[in-house]
Amino acid sequence: MTTPILIDTHAHINFNEYDSDREEVMERAFNSGVGKILHSCCRINEIETLLKLSKQFNGNGFSDLYIAVGVHPTEFHSWDNESESEILAILDKELAQPDHKIRAIGETGLDYYHCTTGAEQEKQREIFNKQIELAKRFQLPLIIHTRDAESDTLNILEAHFKNTKSDRNGTIHCFTGSQDFALACIELGFFISWSGILTFKSSKSLREVAKVVPLEKTLVETDCPFLAPQAQRGKRNEPSYVNYVAEQLSEIKGLGKTEIMNITTQNAEYLFKI
Numbered sequence: 001m002t003t004p005i006l007i008d009t010h011a012h013i014n015f016n017e018y019d020s021d022r023e024e025v026m027e028r029a030f031n032s033g034v035g036k037i038l039h040s041c042c043r044i045n046e047i048e049t050l051l052k053l054s055k056q057f058n059g060n061g062f063s064d065l066y067i068a069v070g071v072h073p074t075e076f077h078s079w080d081n082e083s084e085s086e087i088l089a090i091l092d093k094e095l096a097q098p099d100h101k102i103r104a105i106g107e108t109g110l111d112y113y114h115c116t117t118g119a120e121q122e123k124q125r126e127i128f129n130k131q132i133e134l135a136k137r138f139q140l141p142l143i144i145h146t147r148d149a150e151s152d153t154l155n156i157l158e159a160h161f162k163n164t165k166s167d168r169n170g171t172i173h174c175f176t177g178s179q180d181f182a183l184a185c186i187e188l189g190f191f192i193s194w195s196g197i198l199t200f201k202s203s204k205s206l207r208e209v210a211k212v213v214p215l216e217k218t219l220v221e222t223d224c225p226f227l228a229p230q231a232q233r234g235k236r237n238e239p240s241y242v243n244y245v246a247e248q249l250s251e252i253k254g255l256g257k258t259e260i261m262n263i264t265t266q267n268a269e270y271l272f273k274i
C-alpha cells in the first residue's frame, strides 16, 4: 500500500518571505506528507525563477514542484503588447522539453476588491480572456483567482466553456464564493480549491458551501505565504500547513483524513497531470 500524500495546489515559494529558509520549507513540506506542490505565477518576470525552482525541487527529500505560467489580475499593469508574444514564446519553448513541469495557466481572473475603477476592471477582463485563449491553445487547465467579481467571472467562463465537454478546464483557487457560484463552475468543468480560509473561525458559511461541493471536485491549497490556517494564523504560511485544510475538510465531510488526502490528490493529479 502506498502512503497517502497531499498536494498543495497553490503556493508562491519564490516570494522573498522564503529567502532565508526555502529549502527547509520544501523539506518540511515533503516530511509532512506534501508530495507535490503546484507553484502559481503572478507576473511574467517570475517565470524564469519558477523554471529554476521546478528543477531544484524534484522530489528527493523535497516536495516535487510543478509550475503555472500567468499574470495575476492585480498585476494587469505589467501586461503590455509584448506580453502575449513573450508568454507564447516561453510556452512554445518549454512545453517542447520532455521533462518540463508547466502544468497550468495562471493565476488569472478578476479582482474587483483591489481594482475598483471601470478602466482597471476592463483591462483585467481583457487579459483574463487572453489567458483563457492561451490555456485552450496549449490544452492546459486554468488557475482562477476571483474576488468580488463572481458574476463577471462566470460570464467569461460560460462564454468560453459552456459548450465544451472537458472536466479539466481548471480550478477556482482559494474559493470564498457562494454555493451557486461553486456549482456553476463545476458544471463548466472546474474544480473548487479550499485554502486556510476554510479553517478560520469566521468562515462558517464557507464551511456550509464545502459541505455541498462534491469531494470528487475538490482540491486543497495553501496560497502561501498568505492566509495561514487558524491554528497558525498571523504567521507566515507554508505548504506543510495544507494538512490543516485537509483536517478541516475531513471534519466537514465526516470522513477520515486519509480519504480526504487520497481523493484530493487523485483530483489534482488528474487535473494537472502531475
Ligand code: NI
Residues within 6 Å of the ligand: 010, 012, 040, 107, 223
Ligand atoms: Ni496566489
